Amino acid sequence: MGASAWVLHVDMDQFIAAVEVLRHPELAGRPVIVGGRGDPTERAVVSTASYEARAYGIGSGMPLKIAARKAPPDAVFLPVDHEAYERASTEVMDTLRALPGVVLEVLGWDECFLGVTTADPESVAHDAQRAVLAATRLHCSVGIGDNKVRAKIATGFGKPRGMFRLTEENWFDVMGERPTRELWGVGTKVHKRLAAHGIDTVRQLADADPAVLVAEFGPRMGVWYRELGHGIGPRVVDDSPWIARSHSRETTYQQNLTGPDAVHTAVAELAHQVWDDCATDGRAVVRVHLKVRYAPFETKTIGRKLAEPARSEHVLVDAALALAQRIDSEREIRLLGVRAEMAMPAGDEIERTPVRGRI
DNA sequence: TCTGGGGTCCTAGGACCC
DNA sequence: TCTGGGGTCCTAGGACCC
Numbered sequence: 001m002g003a004s005a006w007v008l009h010v011d012m013d014q015f016i017a018a019v020e021v022l023r024h025p026e027l028a029g030r031p032v033i034v035g036g037r038g039d040p041t042e043r044a045v046v047s048t049a050s051y052e053a054r055a056y057g058i059g060s061g062m063p064l065k066i067a068a069r070k071a072p073p074d075a076v077f078l079p080v081d082h083e084a085y086e087r088a089s090t091e092v093m094d095t096l097r098a099l100p101g102v103v104l105e106v107l108g109w110d111e112c113f114l115g116v117t118t119a120d121p122e123s124v125a126h127d128a129q130r131a132v133l134a135a136t137r138l139h140c141s142v143g144i145g146d147n148k149v150r151a152k153i154a155t156g157f158g159k160p161r162g163m164f165r166l167t168e169e170n171w172f173d174v175m176g177e178r179p180t181r182e183l184w185g186v187g188t189k190v191h192k193r194l195a196a197h198g199i200d201t202v203r204q205l206a207d208a209d210p211a212v213l214v215a216e217f218g219p220r221m222g223v224w225y226r227e228l229g230h231g232i233g234p235r236v237v238d239d240s241p242w243i244a245r246s247h248s249r250e251t252t253y254q255q256n257l258t259g260p261d262a263v264h265t266a267v268a269e270l271a272h273q274v275w276d277d278c279a280t281d282g283r284a285v286v287r288v289h290l291k292v293r294y295a296p297f298e299t300k301t302i303g304r305k306l307a308e309p310a311r312s313e314h315v316l317v318d319a320a321l322a323l324a325q326r327i328d329s330e331r332e333i334r335l336l337g338v339r340a341e342m343a344m345p346a347g348d349e350i351e352r353t354p355v356r357g358r359i
Numbered sequence: 360t361c362t363g364g365g366g367t368c369c370t371a372g373g374a375c376c377c
Numbered sequence: 378t379c380t381g382g383g384g385t386c387c388t389a390g391g392a393c394c395c
Binding site: 364365366367368369370371372373374375376377 | 382383384385386387388389390391392393394395
Protein backbone atom coordinates (compact mmCIF):
# COMPACT_ATOMS: atom_id res chain seq x y z
CA MET A 1 0.00 0.00 0.00
CA GLY A 2 1.53 3.26 -1.12
CA ALA A 3 1.43 6.58 0.64
CA SER A 4 -1.26 9.08 -0.28
CA ALA A 5 -2.28 12.59 0.76
CA TRP A 6 -4.47 12.89 3.84
CA VAL A 7 -6.11 15.70 5.75
CA LEU A 8 -6.21 15.36 9.53
CA HIS A 9 -8.43 17.63 11.61
CA VAL A 10 -7.20 18.00 15.17
CA ASP A 11 -9.71 19.35 17.68
CA MET A 12 -9.01 19.86 21.38
CA ASP A 13 -11.52 18.27 23.74
CA GLN A 14 -13.47 20.90 25.74
CA PHE A 15 -10.42 23.10 25.26
CA ILE A 16 -11.23 26.14 27.36
CA ALA A 17 -12.68 24.15 30.23
CA ALA A 18 -9.68 21.80 30.11
CA VAL A 19 -7.23 24.70 30.31
CA GLU A 20 -9.09 26.05 33.33
CA VAL A 21 -9.04 22.67 35.06
CA LEU A 22 -5.27 22.47 34.52
CA ARG A 23 -4.88 25.74 36.43
CA HIS A 24 -7.49 24.80 39.03
CA PRO A 25 -7.03 21.06 39.59
CA GLU A 26 -9.64 21.10 42.36
CA LEU A 27 -12.29 21.67 39.64
CA ALA A 28 -11.65 18.31 37.99
CA GLY A 29 -14.84 16.30 37.74
CA ARG A 30 -17.10 19.28 38.48
CA PRO A 31 -19.35 20.99 35.94
CA VAL A 32 -17.27 23.94 34.67
CA ILE A 33 -18.86 26.69 32.57
CA VAL A 34 -16.68 29.40 31.06
CA GLY A 35 -18.28 32.52 29.60
CA GLY A 36 -18.36 36.31 29.73
CA ARG A 37 -17.08 37.70 32.99
CA GLY A 38 -18.11 34.58 34.85
CA ASP A 39 -21.26 36.19 36.23
CA PRO A 40 -24.28 34.13 35.18
CA THR A 41 -26.65 37.03 35.81
CA GLU A 42 -25.03 39.10 33.01
CA ARG A 43 -25.74 39.28 29.29
CA ALA A 44 -23.17 36.84 27.96
CA VAL A 45 -22.98 33.32 26.53
CA VAL A 46 -21.17 30.09 27.32
CA SER A 47 -17.80 29.77 25.59
CA THR A 48 -17.20 26.18 26.67
CA ALA A 49 -18.84 23.79 29.09
CA SER A 50 -17.01 20.77 30.51
CA TYR A 51 -18.43 17.33 29.77
CA GLU A 52 -19.82 17.24 33.31
CA ALA A 53 -21.77 20.45 32.58
CA ARG A 54 -22.88 19.21 29.16
CA ALA A 55 -24.61 16.34 30.91
CA TYR A 56 -27.08 18.98 32.18
CA GLY A 57 -27.79 20.24 28.68
CA ILE A 58 -25.40 23.18 28.88
CA GLY A 59 -23.46 23.97 25.73
CA SER A 60 -21.50 26.59 23.80
CA GLY A 61 -23.45 29.64 22.70
CA MET A 62 -26.09 29.25 25.36
CA PRO A 63 -26.95 32.39 27.35
CA LEU A 64 -25.33 32.26 30.78
CA LYS A 65 -28.69 33.00 32.39
CA ILE A 66 -30.11 29.82 30.90
CA ALA A 67 -27.01 27.84 31.81
CA ALA A 68 -27.36 29.01 35.41
CA ARG A 69 -30.91 27.72 35.49
CA LYS A 70 -29.86 24.28 34.23
CA ALA A 71 -26.67 23.99 36.25
CA PRO A 72 -26.45 21.90 39.42
CA PRO A 73 -25.43 23.58 42.72
CA ASP A 74 -21.80 22.46 42.48
CA ALA A 75 -21.32 24.03 39.02
CA VAL A 76 -18.54 26.61 38.64
CA PHE A 77 -18.80 29.70 36.42
CA LEU A 78 -15.51 31.20 35.28
CA PRO A 79 -14.64 34.31 33.26
CA VAL A 80 -13.08 34.03 29.81
CA ASP A 81 -9.29 34.50 29.94
CA HIS A 82 -8.16 35.04 26.36
CA GLU A 83 -4.46 35.21 27.13
CA ALA A 84 -4.42 31.88 28.91
CA TYR A 85 -6.11 30.14 25.99
CA GLU A 86 -3.87 31.92 23.52
CA ARG A 87 -0.79 30.59 25.33
CA ALA A 88 -2.15 27.05 25.50
CA SER A 89 -3.15 27.24 21.84
CA THR A 90 0.32 28.32 20.77
CA GLU A 91 1.83 25.39 22.65
CA VAL A 92 -0.54 22.95 20.99
CA MET A 93 0.07 24.34 17.50
CA ASP A 94 3.85 24.45 17.94
CA THR A 95 3.81 20.84 19.09
CA LEU A 96 1.79 19.70 16.09
CA ARG A 97 3.84 21.74 13.66
CA ALA A 98 6.94 19.89 14.84
CA LEU A 99 5.57 16.51 13.74
CA PRO A 100 7.59 15.18 10.80
CA GLY A 101 6.21 15.82 7.34
CA VAL A 102 3.10 17.78 8.29
CA VAL A 103 1.72 21.07 6.99
CA LEU A 104 -0.42 22.86 9.59
CA GLU A 105 -3.30 25.26 8.97
CA VAL A 106 -4.76 26.94 12.05
CA LEU A 107 -8.57 27.08 12.16
CA GLY A 108 -9.10 28.52 15.60
CA TRP A 109 -7.73 28.45 19.13
CA ASP A 110 -8.41 24.78 19.54
CA GLU A 111 -8.36 23.24 16.09
CA CYS A 112 -6.28 22.89 12.98
CA PHE A 113 -5.81 20.88 9.81
CA LEU A 114 -2.72 18.78 9.23
CA GLY A 115 -1.79 17.85 5.69
CA VAL A 116 0.37 14.74 5.46
CA THR A 117 1.34 12.15 2.90
CA THR A 118 1.41 8.71 4.48
CA ALA A 119 0.32 5.11 4.11
CA ASP A 120 -0.94 5.09 7.70
CA PRO A 121 -2.88 8.23 8.73
CA GLU A 122 -4.10 6.61 11.96
CA SER A 123 -0.54 6.28 13.11
CA VAL A 124 0.06 9.99 12.43
CA ALA A 125 -3.13 10.81 14.33
CA HIS A 126 -1.85 8.77 17.26
CA ASP A 127 1.48 10.56 17.21
CA ALA A 128 -0.36 13.89 17.21
CA GLN A 129 -2.48 12.95 20.22
CA ARG A 130 0.49 11.62 22.16
CA ALA A 131 2.65 14.65 21.40
CA VAL A 132 -0.04 17.15 22.40
CA LEU A 133 -0.81 15.28 25.61
CA ALA A 134 2.87 15.06 26.55
CA ALA A 135 3.50 18.75 25.88
CA THR A 136 0.32 20.26 27.32
CA ARG A 137 -1.53 17.58 29.33
CA LEU A 138 -4.51 18.27 27.04
CA HIS A 139 -6.49 15.69 25.10
CA CYS A 140 -7.64 15.99 21.52
CA SER A 141 -9.65 14.11 18.91
CA VAL A 142 -8.65 13.59 15.31
CA GLY A 143 -10.69 13.35 12.13
CA ILE A 144 -9.02 11.68 9.17
CA GLY A 145 -10.30 12.49 5.70
CA ASP A 146 -9.48 12.69 2.02
CA ASN A 147 -10.40 16.39 2.14
CA LYS A 148 -11.07 19.11 4.69
CA VAL A 149 -14.84 18.68 4.78
CA ARG A 150 -14.67 14.98 5.56
CA ALA A 151 -11.81 15.36 8.05
CA LYS A 152 -13.67 18.11 9.91
CA ILE A 153 -16.89 16.13 10.13
CA ALA A 154 -15.04 12.94 11.06
CA THR A 155 -13.68 14.48 14.25
CA GLY A 156 -17.12 14.52 15.85
CA PHE A 157 -17.29 10.74 15.58
CA GLY A 158 -13.93 10.41 17.32
CA LYS A 159 -14.74 12.49 20.41
CA PRO A 160 -13.54 12.37 23.03
CA ARG A 161 -9.87 11.37 22.79
CA GLY A 162 -10.41 9.20 19.74
CA MET A 163 -10.20 9.29 15.96
CA PHE A 164 -12.38 8.48 12.97
CA ARG A 165 -11.75 8.08 9.26
CA LEU A 166 -14.27 9.48 6.75
CA THR A 167 -13.59 9.24 3.01
CA GLU A 168 -15.37 8.95 -0.29
CA GLU A 169 -15.72 5.21 0.44
CA ASN A 170 -17.79 5.41 3.63
CA TRP A 171 -19.29 8.90 3.19
CA PHE A 172 -22.83 7.84 2.38
CA ASP A 173 -22.80 4.90 4.80
CA VAL A 174 -21.91 7.26 7.64
CA MET A 175 -23.61 10.51 6.60
CA GLY A 176 -26.25 9.61 3.99
CA GLU A 177 -29.22 9.37 6.34
CA ARG A 178 -28.16 12.17 8.69
CA PRO A 179 -29.80 15.63 8.61
CA THR A 180 -28.18 18.30 6.45
CA ARG A 181 -27.64 20.36 9.59
CA GLU A 182 -24.70 18.12 10.48
CA LEU A 183 -22.73 19.36 7.49
CA TRP A 184 -20.02 21.95 8.09
CA GLY A 185 -21.46 25.15 6.65
CA VAL A 186 -25.15 24.30 6.98
CA GLY A 187 -26.73 26.18 9.86
CA THR A 188 -30.30 26.43 11.07
CA LYS A 189 -31.44 28.82 8.31
CA VAL A 190 -30.11 26.85 5.38
CA HIS A 191 -31.30 23.63 6.99
CA LYS A 192 -34.84 25.05 6.99
CA ARG A 193 -34.66 26.37 3.44
CA LEU A 194 -33.48 22.97 2.25
CA ALA A 195 -36.29 21.25 4.15
CA ALA A 196 -38.77 23.49 2.33
CA HIS A 197 -37.59 21.81 -0.89
CA GLY A 198 -38.04 18.37 0.64
CA ILE A 199 -34.32 18.01 1.25
CA ASP A 200 -33.76 16.66 4.76
CA THR A 201 -30.86 14.25 4.59
CA VAL A 202 -27.33 14.45 3.27
CA ARG A 203 -28.13 11.91 0.57
CA GLN A 204 -31.15 13.92 -0.57
CA LEU A 205 -28.92 16.99 -0.80
CA ALA A 206 -26.40 15.06 -2.86
CA ASP A 207 -29.16 13.90 -5.22
CA ALA A 208 -30.88 17.31 -5.43
CA ASP A 209 -31.36 19.12 -8.73
CA PRO A 210 -28.51 21.64 -9.00
CA ALA A 211 -30.82 24.10 -10.76
CA VAL A 212 -33.14 24.13 -7.74
CA LEU A 213 -30.26 24.80 -5.36
CA VAL A 214 -28.83 27.54 -7.56
CA ALA A 215 -32.24 29.20 -7.80
CA GLU A 216 -32.60 29.10 -4.01
CA PHE A 217 -29.07 29.97 -2.90
CA GLY A 218 -27.31 31.61 -5.83
CA PRO A 219 -24.67 30.36 -8.24
CA ARG A 220 -21.89 29.84 -5.75
CA MET A 221 -23.64 28.63 -2.63
CA GLY A 222 -26.11 26.49 -4.59
CA VAL A 223 -23.29 24.55 -6.19
CA TRP A 224 -21.37 24.44 -2.92
CA TYR A 225 -24.21 22.93 -0.90
CA ARG A 226 -24.70 20.14 -3.41
CA GLU A 227 -21.00 19.35 -3.25
CA LEU A 228 -21.25 19.30 0.55
CA GLY A 229 -23.92 16.62 0.18
CA HIS A 230 -21.32 14.50 -1.57
CA GLY A 231 -18.67 15.33 1.01
CA ILE A 232 -16.67 17.19 -1.60
CA GLY A 233 -14.36 19.92 -0.36
CA PRO A 234 -10.92 21.47 -0.63
CA ARG A 235 -7.91 19.20 -0.15
CA VAL A 236 -5.10 21.69 0.09
CA VAL A 237 -3.85 22.47 3.59
CA ASP A 238 -2.38 25.97 3.53
CA ASP A 239 0.21 26.96 6.12
CA SER A 240 0.71 30.52 4.90
CA PRO A 241 0.43 33.02 7.75
CA TRP A 242 -2.97 34.38 8.53
CA ILE A 243 -3.68 37.90 7.35
CA ALA A 244 -6.78 39.45 8.88
CA ARG A 245 -9.03 41.23 6.40
CA SER A 246 -10.75 43.29 9.06
CA HIS A 247 -10.85 44.10 12.73
CA SER A 248 -13.86 44.91 14.84
CA ARG A 249 -14.87 45.72 18.37
CA GLU A 250 -18.34 45.44 19.73
CA THR A 251 -19.98 45.49 23.12
CA THR A 252 -23.30 44.42 24.43
CA TYR A 253 -24.45 46.74 27.16
CA GLN A 254 -25.70 45.26 30.37
CA GLN A 255 -28.21 48.09 30.44
CA ASN A 256 -29.54 49.26 27.11
CA LEU A 257 -27.98 52.46 25.93
CA THR A 258 -29.90 55.45 24.59
CA GLY A 259 -29.37 59.08 23.60
CA PRO A 260 -26.98 60.78 21.16
CA ASP A 261 -24.30 61.56 23.74
CA ALA A 262 -24.04 57.97 24.92
CA VAL A 263 -23.91 56.74 21.32
CA HIS A 264 -21.24 59.28 20.38
CA THR A 265 -19.05 58.33 23.33
CA ALA A 266 -19.43 54.61 22.77
CA VAL A 267 -18.70 54.74 19.04
CA ALA A 268 -15.62 56.91 19.56
CA GLU A 269 -14.30 54.46 22.14
CA LEU A 270 -14.88 51.43 19.92
CA ALA A 271 -13.31 53.16 16.92
CA HIS A 272 -10.29 53.97 19.04
CA GLN A 273 -9.87 50.30 19.99
CA VAL A 274 -10.30 49.18 16.39
CA TRP A 275 -7.65 51.63 15.29
CA ASP A 276 -5.22 50.10 17.78
CA ASP A 277 -5.80 46.67 16.24
CA CYS A 278 -5.31 47.98 12.70
CA ALA A 279 -2.23 49.97 13.71
CA THR A 280 -0.72 46.81 15.22
CA ASP A 281 -1.09 45.20 11.82
CA GLY A 282 0.34 48.34 10.20
CA ARG A 283 -2.30 48.40 7.49
CA ALA A 284 -4.48 51.17 6.11
CA VAL A 285 -8.24 51.18 6.63
CA VAL A 286 -10.35 51.18 3.49
CA ARG A 287 -13.86 50.76 4.81
CA VAL A 288 -15.76 51.37 8.04
CA HIS A 289 -18.94 49.70 9.32
CA LEU A 290 -21.17 50.32 12.29
CA LYS A 291 -23.33 47.62 13.77
CA VAL A 292 -26.32 48.49 15.95
CA ARG A 293 -28.53 46.06 17.76
CA TYR A 294 -31.74 47.74 18.84
CA ALA A 295 -33.71 46.04 21.59
CA PRO A 296 -35.06 43.49 21.59
CA PHE A 297 -32.90 41.97 18.86
CA GLU A 298 -32.93 43.89 15.59
CA THR A 299 -29.53 44.29 13.98
CA LYS A 300 -28.60 46.98 11.44
CA THR A 301 -25.32 47.66 9.74
CA ILE A 302 -24.21 50.91 8.18
CA GLY A 303 -21.02 51.09 6.13
CA ARG A 304 -19.00 53.36 3.95
CA LYS A 305 -15.89 53.09 1.84
CA LEU A 306 -13.33 55.74 2.63
CA ALA A 307 -12.37 58.17 -0.13
CA GLU A 308 -8.81 56.90 0.23
CA PRO A 309 -7.03 54.37 2.45
CA ALA A 310 -6.62 55.86 5.92
CA ARG A 311 -3.55 55.60 8.10
CA SER A 312 -4.54 57.80 11.00
CA GLU A 313 -6.78 57.31 13.98
CA HIS A 314 -8.78 60.48 13.56
CA VAL A 315 -9.88 59.56 10.02
CA LEU A 316 -11.27 56.26 11.31
CA VAL A 317 -12.91 57.86 14.34
CA ASP A 318 -14.41 60.68 12.26
CA ALA A 319 -15.78 58.21 9.72
CA ALA A 320 -17.33 56.13 12.49
CA LEU A 321 -18.88 59.20 14.12
CA ALA A 322 -20.27 60.36 10.77
CA LEU A 323 -21.94 56.98 10.33
CA ALA A 324 -23.17 57.15 13.92
CA GLN A 325 -25.39 60.10 12.97
CA ARG A 326 -27.54 57.55 11.19
CA ILE A 327 -28.18 55.56 14.37
CA ASP A 328 -31.61 56.13 15.85
CA SER A 329 -30.36 57.18 19.27
CA GLU A 330 -33.87 57.55 20.63
CA ARG A 331 -34.27 53.78 20.57
CA GLU A 332 -33.04 51.31 23.14
CA ILE A 333 -29.67 50.01 21.97
CA ARG A 334 -28.35 46.66 23.13
CA LEU A 335 -25.11 46.58 21.20
CA LEU A 336 -22.78 48.81 19.22
CA GLY A 337 -19.92 47.67 17.04
CA VAL A 338 -17.30 49.22 14.80
CA ARG A 339 -15.52 47.26 12.08
CA ALA A 340 -12.63 48.41 9.89
CA GLU A 341 -11.70 46.61 6.69
CA MET A 342 -8.08 46.89 5.83
CA ALA A 343 -6.18 47.16 2.58
CA MET A 344 -4.89 43.72 1.65
CA PRO A 345 -1.30 43.24 0.57
CA ALA A 346 -0.79 43.20 -3.20
CA GLY A 347 -1.30 39.82 -4.80
CA ASP A 348 -4.03 38.70 -2.43
CA GLU A 349 -5.50 36.42 -5.06
CA ILE A 350 -5.94 33.43 -2.80
CA GLU A 351 -8.85 31.20 -3.61
CA ARG A 352 -11.84 31.84 -1.37
CA THR A 353 -14.01 29.02 -0.17
CA PRO A 354 -17.35 29.12 1.59
CA VAL A 355 -15.94 26.81 4.25
CA ARG A 356 -15.13 29.30 6.91
CA GLY A 357 -13.94 28.98 10.42
CA ARG A 358 -10.60 30.69 10.56
CA ILE A 359 -10.83 33.02 13.50
C1' DT B 360 -35.04 30.73 26.90
C1' DC B 361 -32.56 34.65 25.62
C1' DT B 362 -29.44 35.27 22.75
C1' DG B 363 -21.04 37.41 23.17
C1' DG B 364 -17.33 38.87 20.40
C1' DG B 365 -14.28 38.17 16.64
C1' DG B 366 -14.10 36.94 12.12
C1' DT B 367 -15.08 35.34 6.67
C1' DC B 368 -17.66 35.00 2.57
C1' DC B 369 -21.88 35.49 -0.38
C1' DT B 370 -25.96 37.85 -2.47
C1' DA B 371 -29.36 41.37 -3.72
C1' DG B 372 -30.22 45.63 -5.43
C1' DG B 373 -29.20 50.36 -6.73
C1' DA B 374 -26.19 53.75 -9.07
C1' DC B 375 -23.66 54.69 -12.80
C1' DC B 376 -21.39 54.07 -17.26
C1' DC B 377 -21.17 52.73 -22.14
C1' DT C 378 -41.16 60.35 -25.23
C1' DC C 379 -39.88 56.14 -23.63
C1' DT C 380 -36.35 53.43 -23.30
C1' DG C 381 -32.14 47.93 -24.35
C1' DG C 382 -28.57 45.28 -22.31
C1' DG C 383 -24.31 44.58 -20.16
C1' DG C 384 -20.74 45.59 -16.90
C1' DT C 385 -18.71 47.31 -12.50
C1' DC C 386 -18.76 49.39 -8.08
C1' DC C 387 -20.90 50.19 -3.76
C1' DT C 388 -24.01 49.52 0.32
C1' DA C 389 -26.69 46.72 3.21
C1' DG C 390 -27.73 42.59 5.04
C1' DG C 391 -27.41 37.62 5.91
C1' DA C 392 -25.39 33.14 7.04
C1' DC C 393 -21.99 30.64 9.05
C1' DC C 394 -17.88 29.50 11.81
C1' DC C 395 -15.25 29.13 16.51
